[in-house]
Amino acid sequence: MNIHTLNTPVIYISEDGRTAKYMGYDCGLLTDGKPDGTADAHYIFGMTYADLIKEPGGWKIWHMVIQRDHNVDAEKGYGETPCYIPFGTDPMDAEFGTPTVARIVYDPFYGWEYMYQDMPHPYFTYNEMHSYGPEGDMGLPYYIRERRDV
Amino acid sequence: MDKYKRLSFEQRLHNAFGSQEMERKKAEHALVHAIGYEREEFDRLWFQGENSTWGHNFGRMVGWKEVYTNSVLQECEGAVKGAFEDMHQYYEYIGHDVRSVGACGGHALADGCIEVAEDGGSARGFFMMPGGNFWIIGGSRCNGYRRSSINWEYYGADFVYHNGDWVYIHEHVCPIFADSYDNTNWGHKMFERAIDDPDSYLDKRSAPCPVTVPGPLSMRYNIQQPVQHLLYDCPAPYLTLDDDNSYSPGHNELI
Numbered sequence: 172m173n174i175h176t177l178n179t180p181v182i183y184i185s186e187d188g189r190t191a192k193y194m195g196y197d198c199g200l201l202t203d204g205k206p207d208g209t210a211d212a213h214y215i216f217g218m219t220y221a222d223l224i225k226e227p228g229g230w231k232i233w234h235m236v237i238q239r240d241h242n243v244d245a246e247k248g249y250g251e252t253p254c255y256i257p258f259g260t261d262p263m264d265a266e267f268g269t270p271t272v273a274r275i276v277y278d279p280f281y282g283w284e285y286m287y288q289d290m291p292h293p294y295f296t297y298n299e300m301h302s303y304g305p306e307g308d309m310g311l312p313y314y315i316r317e318r319r320d321v
Numbered sequence: 322m323d324k325y326k327r328l329s330f331e332q333r334l335h336n337a338f339g340s341q342e343m344e345r346k347k348a349e350h351a352l353v354h355a356i357g358y359e360r361e362e363f364d365r366l367w368f369q370g371e372n373s374t375w376g377h378n379f380g381r382m383v384g385w386k387e388v389y390t391n392s393v394l395q396e397c398e399g400a401v402k403g404a405f406e407d408m409h410q411y412y413e414y415i416g417h418d419v420r421s422v423g424a425c426g427g428h429a430l431a432d433g434c435i436e437v438a439e440d441g442g443s444a445r446g447f448f449m450m451p452g453g454n455f456w457i458i459g460g461s462r463c464n465g466y467r468r469s470s471i472n473w474e475y476y477g478a479d480f481v482y483h484n485g486d487w488v489y490i491h492e493h494v495c496p497i498f499a500d501s502y503d504n505t506n507w508g509h510k511m512f513e514r515a516i517d518d519p520d521s522y523l524d525k526r527s528a529p530c531p532v533t534v535p536g537p538l539s540m541r542y543n544i545q546q547p548v549q550h551l552l553y554d555c556p557a558p559y560l561t562l563d564d565d566n567s568y569s570p571g572h573n574e575l576i
Contacts, residue, residue: 182345250503
C-alpha cells in the first residue's frame with residue numbers, strides 16, 4: 172500500500188493561464204511486504220510541490236518535488252528518531268537509485284525553513300529559475316537564490 | 322436553488338471566488354504558521370481592526386493589537402531564542418533561518434465546509450485538522466532526538482471582503498486532543514485522567530498570554546463524551562455576517 176494523502180493545497184495559476192504551481196502537504200502511509208511473509212508499515216510525511224502546464228489535452232504535471240520529512244516505522248516512536256539522518260541511509264533513498272540530476276532539494280534537518288520562499292505565489296508567467304524543475308532554485312540557500320535573482 | 326436565483330452571475334462569481342480564496346488562505350495560514358512565520362501569516366492575511374479576534378480553548382483575543390502582540394511578537398521572540406539555543410548544540414545550524422522554528426509538519430486541513438454570505442461581504446469556513454507537529458532539531462529541547470505531537474483540532478474562521486481582498490476577521494481553534502506521536506495510547510491516558518479529574522476535558526490551563534475573553538471556550542475530548550454547544554459547527558447558508566452567523570459573536574462590525 173502506498174497512499175499519499177495530500178491536503179492543505181496552495182495553488183496559483185499564472186496570469187497568462189499557461190502554467191500553474193501547486194503545493195500540498197502529504198500525510199502518507201506505506202506498507203512493504205517482505206519475503207518472509209511479514210510486512211512493515213511506515214508513516215511518510217512531507218511537502219509536495221508541482222509545476223503544471225496546460226496542454227491541448229488539459230492540465231498536466233510538468234515537474235514534481237516530493238520532500239520527505241520523515242519515514243518512520245509505525246511500531247517505533249517518533250521520539251526514537253535521531254535529529255540528523257545521513258543521506259543515503261534511509262531505505263527509500265537506496266530504492267530511489269541514482270538520479271539524473273543529483274542535487275539536494277530539501278534537507279529535513281532544518282525543517283521547512285525555505286517553505287515560504289518555495290510555496291506558490293501569484294505570478295505572471297513561468298520562470299525556469301523559480302520552477303520546481305531541475306533549473307529551479309529549490310533547495311538552494313538564500314544567498315545563492317539572491318545572487319541568481321540579481 | 323432559490324438562493325442562487327436571487328444572485329446575478331457576477332455576484333455568484335464573486336462568491337465562488339471568495340470560497341476559493343478562503344480555502345487557499347486557510348492553507349497558507351496553516352503552513353506558514355507551522356514554521357513560525359507569523360508576519361507572513363498575520364500581516365498578509367488579516368483584517369486589522371478592533372473586531373479582529375483569535376480564539377482558542379483558553380480564551381479569545383480581541384482587537385488587532387492583542388492578536389498581533391500574542392501571535393506575532395511573542396511567537397517570533399520564542400522562535401529566535403530557540404534557534405540560538407539550537408545553534409549551541411548544532412553548529413551546522415548557524416547561518417540558517419532563526420525565524421523558522423526548525424519544524425516540519427503542521428496543521429493539515431481537511432473536510433473544509435465553506436459558506437459565502439449572500440451579500441458577498443463575508444465567508445465562513447469550518448475545517449478539521451488531523452495534524453502532527455514534528456520538531457527535527459529542537460536542540461537542547463529534545464536532546465538529539467526528534468520530538469513530535471499529534472493533535473486533532475477543528476477550526477471556525479470568518480473572512481470579510483475588505484478593500485478588494487478576502488481576509489480573516491475571526492479564527493477560532495477548538496483543540497480535541499494532543500499527545501506525542503510515539504507509541505502512546507492517548508485514549509487510555511485521557512480515560513485515566515478523567516477518573517482522577519472529571520472536569521479535565523475543560524482543560525483549565527491558564528491562557529499562555531493575555532486574553533480579553535478568558536476560557537474555557539470549548540471542551541477537549543473526554544471519555545464521557547459531554548455534549549458541546551454548537552457554536553463551532555459547520556456554517557449554514559446565511560445572508561450577512563452578524564452575531565448569529567459568526568465564530569465570534571459581538572465582534573462583527575468592520576471596525
